[in-house]
Amino acid sequence: MIKTDICDLLRIEYPVFQGGMAWVANASLATAVSEAGGLGIIAAMNSNGEQLRAEIKKAKEMTDKPFGVNVMLMSPYADEVSAVIAEEKIPVVTTGAGNPSKYIPLWKESGAKIIPVVPSTALARMVEKRGADAVIAEGGESGGHVGDLTTMALVPQVCDAVKIPVIAAGGIADGRGIAAAFMLGAVGVQMGTRFLVAKECTIHQNYKDKVLAAKDIDTIVTGKRLGHPVRCLKNNLSRSMFEKEYDSSVSNEELENMGVGALRRAAIDGDTSNSTLMAGQIAAMVTKEQTCKEIITEIMQEAETILKGASKWVK
Amino acid sequence: MTLEKVTAILAEYKEMDASEITAESTFEELGLDSLDVVEIVMKIEDEFNITLEMNSEINTVGKLADFIDTLL
Numbered sequence: 001m002i003k004t005d006i007c008d009l010l011r012i013e014y015p016v017f018q019g020g021m022a023w024v025a026n027a028s029l030a031t032a033v034s035e036a037g038g039l040g041i042i043a044a045m046n047s048n049g050e051q052l053r054a055e056i057k058k059a060k061e062m063t064d065k066p067f068g069v070n071v072m073l074m075s076p077y078a079d080e081v082s083a084v085i086a087e088e089k090i091p092v093v094t095t096g097a098g099n100p101s102k103y104i105p106l107w108k109e110s111g112a113k114i115i116p117v118v119p120s121t122a123l124a125r126m127v128e129k130r131g132a133d134a135v136i137a138e139g140g141e142s143g144g145h146v147g148d149l150t151t152m153a154l155v156p157q158v159c160d161a162v163k164i165p166v167i168a169a170g171g172i173a174d175g176r177g178i179a180a181a182f183m184l185g186a187v188g189v190q191m192g193t194r195f196l197v198a199k200e201c202t203i204h205q206n207y208k209d210k211v212l213a214a215k216d217i218d219t220i221v222t223g224k225r226l227g228h229p230v231r232c233l234k235n236n237l238s239r240s241m242f243e244k245e246y247d248s249s250v251s252n253e254e255l256e257n258m259g260v261g262a263l264r265r266a267a268i269d270g271d272t273s274n275s276t277l278m279a280g281q282i283a284a285m286v287t288k289e290q291t292c293k294e295i296i297t298e299i300m301q302e303a304e305t306i307l308k309g310a311s312k313w314v315k
Numbered sequence: 316m317t318l319e320k321v322t323a324i325l326a327e328y329k330e331m332d333a334s335e336i337t338a339e340s341t342f343e344e345l346g347l348d349s350l351d352v353v354e355i356v357m358k359i360e361d362e363f364n365i366t367l368e369m370n371s372e373i374n375t376v377g378k379l380a381d382f383i384d385t386l387l
Contacts, residue, residue, distance in 0.1 A: 099353060101368060122354045129366065147350075227348060 002304055004187035005165050006134060010092055010113060011066055013037030014300050015188030016178075017136070017167060018195045018292075020070020020094055021144060021278065022046070023267035024203050027059035032200035032292040034065040040292075041068040041094060049080035056088050066091045068115075073098030074228075086110035094136060097145055097228070099123060104130045117169070119147025119154070121161035134165040136190050141171030143193050143280040146221060146231045152184070159185030173282035175302020182307065193280040194299075199291045204270030207277055210235075214283035223259065226252055230259070233277040237262060317363075317387070318380040324358050325376065338377025345376075359383065 004015045016038035018029065022045035030040030042059060044052050052069070059067055069090050071081055074097045082103045085093050093107050095116045104127070107114050113133040118124040124135045137158040139151025147154075151170040159166050168181035169190035181189050195201060197208045210233055221229045222241040232238050241258050244250040259276060266275035290298070318338060326333040329345055336345065342352060356367050359379075365386045373379050 098349065099369075102370075120350050120353065122357045123350070125357055126353055126360075129360070 002300060002307070006167065006188040009133065009165065010039060012039050014296055015167075016296055016299070017041060017068075017094070017169075017188065017190035019142075019144075019169065019190050019192030020044075020068075020072075020096065021192050021196070022072065023263050024192075024196060024201060025070065026202060027055050027062060029195060029198060029201045029292070030067045031059050031062040031065075032198065033195065033296070034063050034067045036291075036293040036296045037065075038292070038296050039066065039068055039092060041070050041092075043070050043072070044075065044077075044081040044085075045072050046075045046077065047081065048077045049084045052081045053084050053088065056084070056090065068092030068094055070094045070096060071100070071103070072096055073100060078103075082106060085112065100127065100132075101130050104132065115167065118158065119149065121157050124158045124162050124166075128162045128164050132164060134167060134188075135162060136167040136169050137186070138190070139168075139170030140221075140231070141281040142169055143196075143219070143231050143283070144278040146170075146229050151181070155181060155184040155186055171280060171282055173280075173285040175299045175304070175306055177282070178299060178303035179306040179310070182303075183310075191299075193283050194286050194295060195292065196279065197286055197289050198295060199289055203267040206270035206272050207266050208289065210272050210277050211279050211283050211286055212289070214279065214286075216281070216284045219279060219281050219283060223255070226256060230276065230278065231280065233279050233283065235275065235277060236273045237275060238277075317383050318377065320362065321359065321376060321380045321383065324355065324362065328355060328358070336376055338375065338380070340376045341374050342376075343374070363387065 006015045014037045018033040018040050020041040020043040022043045025043035030042045033040035069085050086106050093112045100116050115134045116127045117136040117138050137155045139154050140146040155168045165187045167188040168186035172189045172191050173194045178189050196211050219231050220234045220238050221231050222238050223229045225245045262276035265271040266277045322333050322336045373382050
């Protein structure tokens with residue numbers, strides 16, 4: 001049985017978060033993770049306030065367990081969804097793609113635990129100083145929007161920089177990853193790609209099949225030139241974007257437009273060619289479709305076995 | 316005084332000569348991305364012992380120095 005500070009803080013059974021993936025992390029997936037004892041998270045992505053409220057309502061009908069909402073700070077509706085999170089008394093809010101400082105007082109007042117995703121120690125220090133309850137240190141092995149540092153390098157540095165609990169993310173798909181994250185100082189993990197293929201995940205089957213078939217070298221990072229790099233599976237679109245990034249005759253606007261709507265085409269329409277199939281470097285380790293309950297039970301058992309055996313090298 | 320201190324912090328961070336940075340220099344011109352700005356803000360907070368909430372209107376070195384003065 002593995003229990004950490006984050007379990008007590010958030011009243012969850014297992015220290016496992018499901019990442020707030022846009023077009024993926026809806027009420028179905030989030031409530032399945034929460035029902036299984038982890039922390040399910042609904043992605044507010046580019047939804048407006050009322051769309052998010054409807055998804056929250058759906059989730060509240062599906063579970064009594066705590067679940068969180070992830071705010072994508074670059075969204076044009078970030079103000080609106082932040083207010084909805086406070087009004088709906090969501091117990092946990094995670095943030096991505098920016099600095100959430102201006103919303104912290106609002107969420108503190110509504111009683112939410114605030115857990116920003118951070119790609120650097122400076123942002124971790126900044127949000128701690130402003131009242132964040134924990135941080136998610138996410139390395140660039142992860143799928144979707146990525147930072148430069150790897151999980152192996154980032155997690156211990158963030159642990160040294162702040163006193164609040166640190167959740168590790170990026171490159172974690174099984175119990176080995178969880179055990180390693182704990183060794184680096186984390187007290188919990190966030191996984192995205194492993195939950196992409198969960199039975200309760202409602203993305204198009206074609207997307208799941210691509211993840212299930214992926215090899216170790218099948219992800220690529222596009223959009224570096226635009227300042228917001230994205231890791232996804234190699235396909236016609238991502239290969240073409242990658243090439244055009246080094247072509248100075250292609251404008252930034254043109255490059256930007258190639259990505260518009262591409263995640264939706266993958267997740268909803270099942271287009272696997274002209275789309276962005278966001279996935280992490282561990283996609284190849286994700287080989288079976290399971291329920292969220294099966295996933296969490298399996299990885300926590302693996303982690304426990306590994307952590308118990310970790311002392312075997314100490315003579 | 317604040318402007319000089321901020322300029323010195325930026326010059327050190329970017330390994331530039333302080334004379335290359337003026338009150339009108341924008342963060343964009345200085346080649347600072349959003350994570351760099353977070354680094355700079357934390358350096359300034361430590362140096363001045365303040366909490367600095369940035370907003371999109373504070374986009375030049377001079378405006379940043381003026382804003383810091385309102386917090387001192």
